[in-house]
Each structure stands twice: as C-alpha cells, then as structure tokens.
Amino acid sequence: MEVMNFLNEVTSRHPQAISFGPGRPYEGLFEVERIGYYLDAYQRHLSEELGRTPDEVRTLLFQYGRTNGQIHELVARALRNDEGIEADPQSLVVTVGCQEGMFIALRALFRDPSDVLLVSSPCYVGITGAARLLDIETVHVPEGENGVDPDVLQRTVAELRAAGKRPRALYLVPDFSNPTGTCLPLPARHRLLELAEAEDLLLLEDNPYGFFTRTGSGLPTLKSLDTRRRVIYLGSFAKTCFPGARVGYVVADQHVQASDGSRTLLADELSKIKGMVTVNTPAISQAVIGGMLISHDFRLREANKPAADFYQENLAVLLDSLDRLLPPEKREAAGIHWNAPEGGFFLTLTLPVPADNALLEESAREHGVIWTPMRYFYPEDSGGQNQMRLSLSYLTPDQVAEGARRLVGLLERSCV
Template sequence: MEEKLMRKLSSGSLDFEAYFSDKAQGMKASEIRELLKLVEAGDVISLAGGLPAPETFPVEIIKEITAEVITHHADKALQYGTTKGFTPLRLALADWMEKRYGIPTSKVEIMMVAGSQQALDLIGRVFINPGDIVVVEGPTYLAALNAFKYYDPKFISIPMDDEGMRVDLLEEKLEELRRQGKRVKFVYTVSTFQNPAGVTMSLERRKKLIELAREYDFLIVEDSPYSELRYSGEPIPPIKHFDDEGRVLYLGTFSKIFAPGFRLGWIAAHPHFIRKIEIAKQAVDLCANPFGQVIAWKYVADGHLDEHIPKVIEFYRPRRDAMLEALEEYMPEGVKWTKPDGGMFIWVTLPEGIDTKLMAEKAIRKGVAYVPGEAFFAYRDVKNTMRLNFTYVPEETIREGVKRLAEVIKEEMNALKG
C-alpha cells in the first residue's frame, strides 16, 4: 500500500532520493518492522514483537490521575517545560532509585527524555566521535546499534553467556587495545534481563566491569528497561550502584512499568554529563512531554508505581513459564535457549548451519513468527539464533506458537542432515 502510493506520487516527478544526506541514504527500515507487516497479513502467532501486553496498562489509575492533573496542574501540564524535565518528577524518581537500587540522590542528577530510545541518540550525539570505539554485547539491542551507528563509531562486540557479557573477554580486548594505543569510549550494556537474550549480568561481573572502567578509563551506559520485571530469583543492584566516580549513565523508562505511550524515560548520571546532554536535547525537542511528566509524577509520588509493578509481574510470570515449558516439551535435541528470570525475551540458538533469517518465511507460512538473531549482532556474523517474546500473547497461544516453531526447526535440521 505504502509503496504503491510512493510510486504513484513519485512517477515523473523529482528524483527524491538525490536530496537525502549521505547519512540518510544509509538508513534502512528495521527488518523487524518489515517482518511484522507479513505477520499482520495472516493467521500467524507472533512471538516476534517486543510490546508489553496492553492488559498491564494501569488504565483506571491513569484516568484518575489525568482528571486530577487537568483540574489542579493544567498550568504545568499544558505548558512548555524545562529541558531537564519536571522537577517534582525528577526528585520523585531520584528518591525511588535511592530506595530501590541504593543509588544515593546526592550522586546523580536525573533528566527526563522521550523514552530511553531518545537517551541512546543523545548519548551518541554527546559522546561519539567518528571512529570512537563503543563496546556492545553480542547480541545487543538492535535499536541501540542503529542509534549509535548514526555517529559512526567502531563497534566491538563481546560475546555473552548465561551471566551476561563475558567481562573476561572484554578485559583481553581492552589490554589488546591498550597495546595499540587505543581506548574504548563507552561500554553499552543491557545489564538485566537483556533484550534480546534475556540474560542478566552477574554481580561479580558488574563489579569487575566497574573496576575495568576505572583501570582502562571508559564510561558505561547501563540501559535497564526490564529490571523491575523479575519473575524469579533475587534482585541484583544495578552497575550504577557500584559507581563512585560518575562513570555510569543509567537509563530508565516508564515503558514497561507504566505505559510506553507516554514516551517517557530518564537518564540518571553525573550532573556534568547531564548538563551537556541537556544542551543536546534542547536542539532536538526542547523538552519531554510535560503532560505525561506531570501524570508520571503523581504515579510515582503517590505510590502507584510500587503497587503496580507486582501486578505486571504476576501477569507475565505464567507467560514466561509457559514458553519455557513449551520449549522443553517441543524443541528437538540440539536446540538451546536461555532461561530468563525476568524481562520479555528468550534467546534460542539452533545448530550451526541453520540460517534463521532464511527460515523465517517458512515459519510464517507455518503460522509462527520470531525475530532472526542476525540483526542483533553489530557485525551480523551469527546466523543460527532467534529472539522470542513471551509478554504479548496468552499462554495457550505461546504453547501453540512454540509447537509450530519446533516443527519448522525439525524440518530444517532434517534437511541439513539429508
């Protein structure tokens, strides 16, 4: 539809492409979005998305707070705000982070952004010179790669295991770079219930990463949209908790613990870094949505956030369990997957030789969709992995989806043998 319209509009007229900047010429539509278009067309169970379940949105609370905000705080909510954000919300979040994560309010300043996705772009603007080395996890959050890529860094991808980033391999790499007279600008990590792999960096590795940051003089960008969604196991403090010097920029978001439609996230970092990011944000959008910020302030300050999180957890836990059980029941030998204690995703690794991108269309024909893993690697050099989401569809559908997927995988494995 869109393409037809584009062709119709562009026939015989301008050479539209020629006007784009070199950078824009290099931009490509996300493969996930392209794939999801196919899914919408048929009777396909989608384990591909990354959306929270709408049933978890606290609609009644939002109704109540919105009425209150319009009645009593319209002057603030409907006006431009400061670039750093609505101060009562920033203070409420600082308090919340101190209680929840043991990050002293005296050590961080909080700045509101239009979702943590905007924080990633602003961090790219403020920290990355072309050629600067940025370390990412392999696999990592695809849209972070895309946000940073715009600023032309050189990525180094560090493999992960069940305890998150292999910090030992990072250390080897840092040593090698030091011998070459090079250094890393920052390490980007989704430290807890990672997107896409579902794994969590262990406590020891968090401490080691901070030590390495000090020793080799780099920053850490800790992106943590999922840490509150814990279904089992014990909480681990964020890396930011161990940060005495201000090396860690922590990214939080309301997307998974409130509603993504507000487009509200925050950066908790040293005031010196916040000051510069604030200047960068001024040129982008002046300020994050003030209406949403005033609502979010009431949501946090009146204790709704703390009441709501356990409800989201109770809603998602059976879905996580259903997916793990179905994988156990249906997947053939030789297929491996992560067993997350929280978050939204499970990462599946198939035997070498199977290309999940090539397999995706077959799977959709069989009525199930996933995200091929390749795009989550900075150098797209791993072909046999996939990301499955367990938050969006109900348990029964998850089971059926995994069953269909297992059939496709068995066929591929047989074809590989034959």
C-alpha cells in the same frame, strides 16, 4: 532497524500467526480510564504537596518547561525505593523515552573520531542505530551465556588502545538483556565496575526489564553498586508504566568539563543537547508518569507485581512447553537448545540450521508462528546465524502454549 522490515512484512502477510516477535509490553493490564486519574494525581501533588497556585499548575502543564524535566524529583524517589539508587535530582534528565536518553548521552560523550562505543553483543538496535546516526564507531564485544565477559572486554579495550582508538563507554543490559535474555552475575558486575575504573571507561546501563523476575530474586543494578560515578543509568518507563508516554530518563552524575572549560555535571551538558533535539519532554506525558509514580507511592516494582507475575507465567509456560515437547534427549540429539532466563521478555533458542528469513517465512506460512532471527542483532550478519529470539511479553499464556506447539512443529520438520 531496516533488517526488522522483513519481520514486519512477514507479520502483516500472516496476521493469524502467533508472534514471538514484538518486545512490546502486554496490553491487557493498561486501562484507558486511568490516564485522567493519573493527570489528576499529578495536579493534586503540585497544588497540595508543593503548594503551587492554579496559575503555576497551568504553566507547568501547558508552557515550555525545564529542559531536564519537571518530574525529576519524583523519579529520584522511585529510584531510591525500587533500586536503592541514590540519585541527586539535579543529575537526572527526563527524556522522550530511553531512546532520546541514549541519543543525547552518545552525543555528549563522543566527540573525537577515535572515540569508540563498545556494545555487549548481540545488541539492542536502538543503541547501535543512535550511534550510526551520530557517526560513532561501534565495536561489538561478544557475550557469553552470562552476558558480557569482563576478560573479553579487557582484551578488546587493549586491542583498541593499541590501534590508536579510545574506548569510551560500554553499553549493556545487565538484567534480562534484549535480545538474548542473559543476566550478568554479581561477581561480573563488580569486575565490570573495577575494569571501568581501571580502564577509564563509562558503563551505559540500560535497565528496562529488571522488575520482571520473581520477587526478591533480582540482582543489584550496576548503578546501585557504583561508588565512582562510572555508570550512566538509562531508565525507561516503557515497560513499567507504558510505552505511549515516551518518558525515560538518564542519571548522569559524572563531573565533566564544559565547552567553556569549567567543571559541570554531565546532566547539564545533556541538557544543552536535549534543548536542541526536543526542547523538553512533553509536560502532559511527564504529568501522566508523575501521577503514576505518586499513585503507587513511588514504588514501581511493587506496582509491577501483576505484570511481573504475568510475564513469569508466560516464561514458565514457554519453558515447560518446550521441555515437554522436546525432552532433553530428543533436543540434544537434534542439536537444539535454549537458555532459561529467570525473568525478562526474551529467550534465545539455538538450532542446528540457519534461523534466517527463509526459515522465518516458512515458519509463518506453514506453521503459523513468528520469531525474530537473532542475526538481526549482530552487525552485518556476523553472528547468531542459527538462533532465534523468542519474546513472550506480548502474548497470553494460552497463546504462548499454542505458539510453543507450533514452533516445535517447525523444529521437528526442519531439524529433528
């Protein structure tokens, strides 16, 4: 996270610049008035659907609660509708955002100093940061244009084994990855699941952006294809509901050995850890998210159609603007290119020159546009030197168009 400080400094020094930096969801679709509405919907659900007495409702909202959460059944219903994932509610752990889910999953899985976490690289800093906090060794598996390459993964696993290490799990965002925007093709998903079984690996599937594509164009999640409990699914409501609730969840349906030697559900081991980190996820936050799930009939993908359309428009505006201002011959001659994801919040732009802090500073000062150096997502400056991450989620279409114009101004001055 510390590498992000420079980005934050630049942003605060140039408040008028258009920023392709933050991966935050667009706020124009949030309505403050709805908070009370969702809280009411959850309370009605408790009393009318579940027959809870007023005293029991009060206990559920005010008191310490079940460590693994109180909306696990509601989340399981939405997962079935939205992703075709059949999750036993008992295998679900409701967490303080996806970040806590990653943290407790790592703590549960990694106990031996020889255990290694593999990450699809470049990589979201939340997982590498959590691993660092827990002193877990992380090995980056370089992505291709279509995300993690199963062959590269297999070679890396073999090398680690030969070096006496135990590759334990691979973290990846198969759908519209942060930071690159890549998407793992269906055959690679199947390969990955086979490889996980053959190599005794777990897959930590993080899926915050899967809804944000054209209707019907999404690929099945790894978890929905997972017949052998190889996938731990890390769920987030930060982009599909809102970040301020800090509600996420983990589907941990693996059978594992408990500390006393008995067989138990991984979710129950996560529970023991979560109890020592946050006790339980705030009931008020769970109530608001629960109310949203109920109000949308447990179909968040459908509820997110307006948001998906909004991000799709931003994506189209950005890609069209770049294409118009830097047509193929011109950008090829200059050595500039970018990927064209079908959804999500991010895309990757590659230049012929370093996309470093100096260029970012110049970009903000001279051109009024901000972006994230891709090198921030690699360990110790080991990659992404000539790339930027462009995030389109926090801007309006007009800002995206103007931001693209300014960005091309920078590119023409620096590279063309």
